[in-house]
Amino acid sequence: MPAVEETLDTVRDATQGAYKWGFETDIEMEFAPKGLNENIVRFISAKKGEPEWLLDWRLRAFEAWKGMEEPRWPSVTYPPIDYQDAFYYAAPKEKAGPKSLDEVDPELLRTYAKLGIPLREQAILAGVEGAGDVPAEGGRMPVAVDAVFDSVSVATTYRERLEKDGIIFCPISEAVHKHPELVRKYLGSVVPHTDNFFAALNSAVFTDGSFVYIPKGVRCPMELSTYFRINAKSTGQFERTLIIADEGSTVSYLEGCTAPQRDENQLHAAVVELVAMDDASIKYSTVQNWYPGDENGVGGIYNFVTKRAACRGKRSKVSWTQVETGSAITWKYPSCILQGDESVGEFYSVAITNNHQQADTGTKMIHLGKGTRSTIVSKGISAGHGQNTYRGLVRISPKATGARNFTQCDSLLIGDLCGAHTVPYIENRCMTAKTEHEATTSRIAEDQLFYCRQRGLSQEDAVGLIVNGFCREVLKELPMEFAVEAQKLLQISLEGSVG
């Protein structure tokens, strides 16, 4: 009976194979010695051939980090992390420096192909030059990809096409050499090297990540994306992303990430800094799919990330969209500092915790400029033993006259062993500003499931449909092709959560 087989397959997937990106690539790697000390910081800096100022900056961050403590306020629990028991640099062994796609190790190309990430540029039709109209074969818009494998970027596609518009899209380690004036000016300008424990750690040992600069008045003609892959054992990933949108420019950027299935916990402590000048707009989307650990909570990535945007210019806009389905623990608060008058910050989030996953995530909207506006839509879904916390801060300074915020936090519970928590902070110091906060908590009702199943949907499909409906307001913010991926991911993440 096929239906029975299907059910068995679903059960098998849910208990063993649900994480489809858990494979490991066998490739020769080069490591820094295990542990963390000043010499490791110097090792990484030397590996990248960095200028003195950057080494100094790293060392200052490292000094600061030594005197800092891990934040204890998030609603997450985990055993103490031994920062000496990890590698801080791991790179596939091959010639250093940027390289053309033809030179990339075929094993890496196979890895990314397996992950569904195109590292081959699709042929751009001859004669089509104008910005915004570069349909590749099959009519799909190409996506430029920077692929970061453990500690280094292994390939960046469509660079030449982007350079025609003056857009810089390259590994940050390369930008340090080629565009030192930009990197020096903006690195740490949004997230200082002493900002918090994990940001300080990242500043000391960051290895790679993406750098984007969109010049004045340029609308980036394609989606930019970075795909992060942790592969090596006992290795932390510390990437750093810096995106600068100059006056009147527009860019949409997406990051994705996966890791092999392992019994150990691995640390991912990234920093993302965005800078938007007058009338610039940055849309930053994340589909976070780090290995979440198994059904008993063994293994998985600790995703402790600092993401912040500075809306420096007037009428600038930054929109964060995140779909968080992976990681054993997620700790991140993509935020906006709304400095420019009438600047706009948005945060759209879906966070799923299944099995023993924990998430403490949300945003900070800091209103400094006049007439600044922010929108927060957070959808938390808890299943299994998952714990899901929305933590958000809306701060309106006395000078932010006419500022407005709207916040909506919805929680969906599946089963009776999970938890949902909402911790909103609102600090309004301005008489003319307005803030609104709405929150709901609900369950998937038995009658909804039965209704769907009576129409022929399997239990898993019914849950997927209802959850996707719950998240619709957020998913519609994603670039279209990624929205489809995200929907599938939501369903996979919840497999085995009902029944």
Place this chain on the structure above:
Amino acid sequence: MLRIENLTAVIDGKEILKGITLEVPDGEVHAIMGPNGAGKSTLSYALAGREGYEITGGSVTLNGQDLLEMEPEERAAAGLFLAFQYPVELPGVGNANFLRTALNAIRRTRGEGELDAMQFLKVARARMKELSMPEDMLKRGVNVGFSGGEKKRNEVLQMALLQPKVAIMDETDSGLDIDALRIVADGVNALRGPGFSALVITHYQRLLNHIVPDRVHVLADGRIVTSGGPELAHRLEAEGYAGVLDEAA
């Protein structure tokens, strides 16, 4: 042929169905009438396999297949459709998406190809026109903000798309004005044919003026107490349940 034999069912430890025996041959429409609390809705949920409706005895087969062994979605795939008395709202789930997902799930199990969005829209629009449903109902959330009449028409639309072998209409007429009633009845009548049978559960004879049944059964206290032709419904309307039940006793 839907064949129910000596079906007993318990909810929360209380026996609601006390031995129901009923046959609905292919191509026939049967009505089930009965006073409140007779077990009408319990019968429809038990047939569809809803959780919490514990079957304690008897059998149910559809064209020889044992329905009681199946999950609710397998029963749907086997050709059983339940039009809900209170259709459920699914916020954020587009009606078109829901209908297409359901239709494709059923088509898959029947070994038919799935319909893409364009093919589906073509089929759905044609059916909606027959049911006088405005097209924007495809774009709205499933049953969200629908009036009572719209919800019932949406049920009939689903039925028309899924083309079940047997449909159970659970008080589909409740809360409908006369125009909506006619539209719903037309929807059911349009499906009538040799490969389709229906079990129409209702309080009132009024629906049966529009969907003329082949047989009428009276359900009381968990049992079919009497059966007859369409004229039985008229008698019930004229004399009330009390008279008919006394006679049956």
